[in-house]
Amino acid sequence: MVIDGIAARLAPDDPLSVRTKALDAYAMMAGTLQLSRALADRRLADELLEQGIRNTLSPLNVEHEPARTATCRARAAQHGSPDSDGPTCAQLAGLITLRS
Template sequence: MARYSNEHKEETRRRIIEAAGRRLKRDGIDGSGIAALMADAGLTNGAFYAHFGSKDDLVASVVQEELRRQSATLNGLAPGVAGVEQLVRGYLSPEHRDHRDEGCPSAALLDEIGRSAELTKDAYTAGTKNLVDELAERLSSPDDPESAHGRALILFTMMVGTLQLARAVTDPALSDEALAQGLDRALTFLGDATVADSSRNQTTGESR
């Protein structure tokens, strides 16, 4: 029997992770069995353990990849604060709310990740720290880089919480209102943070 090449094995692994990402975000971690996850990738259950040691291993790999892709999306947006605004507007949109399988892993899986194995929580922690750091870099001023990290963390938390609420309620009008209010508050927060940085920089420059 011919052995598959390392490239073929890696491509199959990527296909499983990509398909599992959509399924997990749509149906949840507990609601997605190995059989369904493998079927989505066009594979049998027997192939699972050739790529992953356990379901926890797969879930951690999915979380890692989903957050990596989210960072890549941010990096593809406009430079600086303008890109953060683009991210916020896309994140707090009806399209993102209505397509959870294609969206943010945090809004879709955060409650389950908190109850998952350490392997998954470690992958989520590393990916989220990286994403928040990238947001902070865009919001940072040379004179006060530490406060930018705090603002980035608050902004990310606002976005995730707003989307979770908008998805959880059954009243369409309330869901739309949650998105609209959340977007308005997030953009106001982003604008206030930018103005504060500009004022701080101007004051520092004048005092020199």
């Protein structure tokens, strides 16, 4: 399960202790992604994604490198991804680096 994987990365010694935080983070990421895809204004959608990522990762003490959503879209289009119109959850997950 995705939640268990997130929890295991946040607290390898005791994943159950952060499972609720992992569920919360996953829900925030999914909601941010859905709302950003519903917006017609690409710039606003990208701003929403950036803020949603910061809001999700901040309470988890996770560092974040700013997204390059245009680059993600270009790569997805090159590889024939059905999600070439915006970042996928996997692309968003690739933007974070968990602190050791």
